[in-house]
Amino acid sequence: xxxxxxxVYKSCRFWSKKKLHDSTSMKVRLKASKTIWPVPQIEQVxxxxxxxxxxxxxxxxxxxxxxxxxxxxxVYKVKQLNSDDKxxxxxxxxxxxxxxxxxxxxxxNEVQIQSMCGHHPFIVNCPHFWQNRNQLFILSxxxxxxxxxxxxxxxxxxxxxxxxxxxAELVIIIDFLHNAGVIxxxxxxxxxxxxxxxxxxxxDFGLSKWLPQGCRTSTICGTTQYxxxxxxxxxxxxxxxxxxxxxxxxxMLTNQYPPKSHDEIKRDLENVSQxxxxxxxxxxxxxxxxxxxxxxxxxxxxxxxxxxxxDVMLKKYKPNEMLKKLLGxxxxxxxxxxxxxxxxxxxEDF
Numbered sequence: 001x002x003x004x005x006x007x008v009y010k011s012c013r014f015w016s017k018k019k020l021h022d023s024t025s026m027k028v029r030l031k032a033s034k035t036i037w038p039v040p041q042i043e044q045v046x047x048x049x050x051x052x053x054x055x056x057x058x059x060x061x062x063x064x065x066x067x068x069x070x071x072x073x074x075v076y077k078v079k080q081l082n083s084d085d086k087x088x089x090x091x092x093x094x095x096x097x098x099x100x101x102x103x104x105x106x107x108x109n110e111v112q113i114q115s116m117c118g119h120h121p122f123i124v125n126c127p128h129f130w131q132n133r134n135q136l137f138i139l140s141x142x143x144x145x146x147x148x149x150x151x152x153x154x155x156x157x158x159x160x161x162x163x164x165x166x167x168a169e170l171v172i173i174i175d176f177l178h179n180a181g182v183i184x185x186x187x188x189x190x191x192x193x194x195x196x197x198x199x200x201x202x203x204d205f206g207l208s209k210w211l212p213q214g215c216r217t218s219t220i221c222g223t224t225q226y227x228x229x230x231x232x233x234x235x236x237x238x239x240x241x242x243x244x245x246x247x248x249x250x251x252m253l254t255n256q257y258p259p260k261s262h263d264e265i266k267r268d269l270e271n272v273s274q275x276x277x278x279x280x281x282x283x284x285x286x287x288x289x290x291x292x293x294x295x296x297x298x299x300x301x302x303x304x305x306x307x308x309x310x311d312v313m314l315k316k317y318k319p320n321e322m323l324k325k326l327l328g329x330x331x332x333x334x335x336x337x338x339x340x341x342x343x344x345x346x347x348e349d350f
Contacts, residue, residue, distance in 0.1 A: 246283025
């Protein structure tokens with residue numbers, strides 16, 4: 001009787017005769033049995049670009065100071081903990097504001113484009129971006145030389161020799177972006193920083209968009225004073241960035257915005273070389289078909305006669321040294337501090 005009961009008991013204890021190599025399969029079954037909670041909608045809409053709980057996150061940085069404030073959030077200078085001299089610019093965006101303004105694709109475009117193009121010597125790199133429940137985080141390299149706009153206000157109008165170097169770096173940036181299938185749509189001195197040697201560093205890809213060559217778009221966006229006329233009138237393409245570049249060159253040379261007519265532009269450019277005046281007039285051509293619209297065309301202009309673009313890419317020109325030589329360190333501009341310019345931001349068809 002006891003023997004029979006023992007036999008039945010052992011037969012029920014099916015694990016008694018073998019070890020749980022079974023322990024591995026049991027762990028797999030246990031893991032599979034756990035409830036998988038769905039990702040909240042406010043996090044899901046920003047995936048896969050903005051990761052959740054990555055190794056690099058906001059807890060690894062110390063906030064040092066506020067740099068700027070935009071429509072969706074703020075930008076801070078931060079220091080990586082346990083690092084003596086590693087600084088970054090951290091943009092923190094409010095998710096609810098982004099969603100309410102239909103800006104989800106916009107912020108995705110921003111990090112995709114900047115992270116993929118950040119290896120360029122004149123574009124600020126964006127190595128990390130992530131999200132928590134309520135915020136988006138975009139981490140970029142910190143550039144401490146200030147904005148190009150500050151330089152224009154302090155020393156403007158800038159010497160033509162210096163403007164030539166700055167403009168050469170700018171057109172190299174624009175050509176690179178267009179060849180990568182990107183339209184920038186917000187060229188202005190506020191979006192251009194200067195590194196320790198004075199070289200340009202393009203930031204803020206918030207209005208940029210993937211746009212293959214030959215394609216067009218219709219979203220009205222940009223900064224009014226730098227906006228090509230066709231943006232407000234019809235569909236447009238990459239040529240609008242060249243218009244903005246022309247406005248910026250005019251601004252550097254005169255410390256003013258260009259007037260509407262070519263006759264007025266010519267009058268305001270009486271104190272610059274004929275080559276500088278001609279290239280600006282060709283960039284500010286209201287007919288996009290007649291406008292300068294490629295690096296190849298730019299290089300052929302008399303403004304760049306004898307100029308070596310290869311040296312620009314190698315950063316052989318030293319803008320800060322040129323500035324000290326041409327202007328000295330004591331010159332001050334009497335112009336008031338700048339006010340932030342209005343931006344058109346319509347995101348429905350971004």
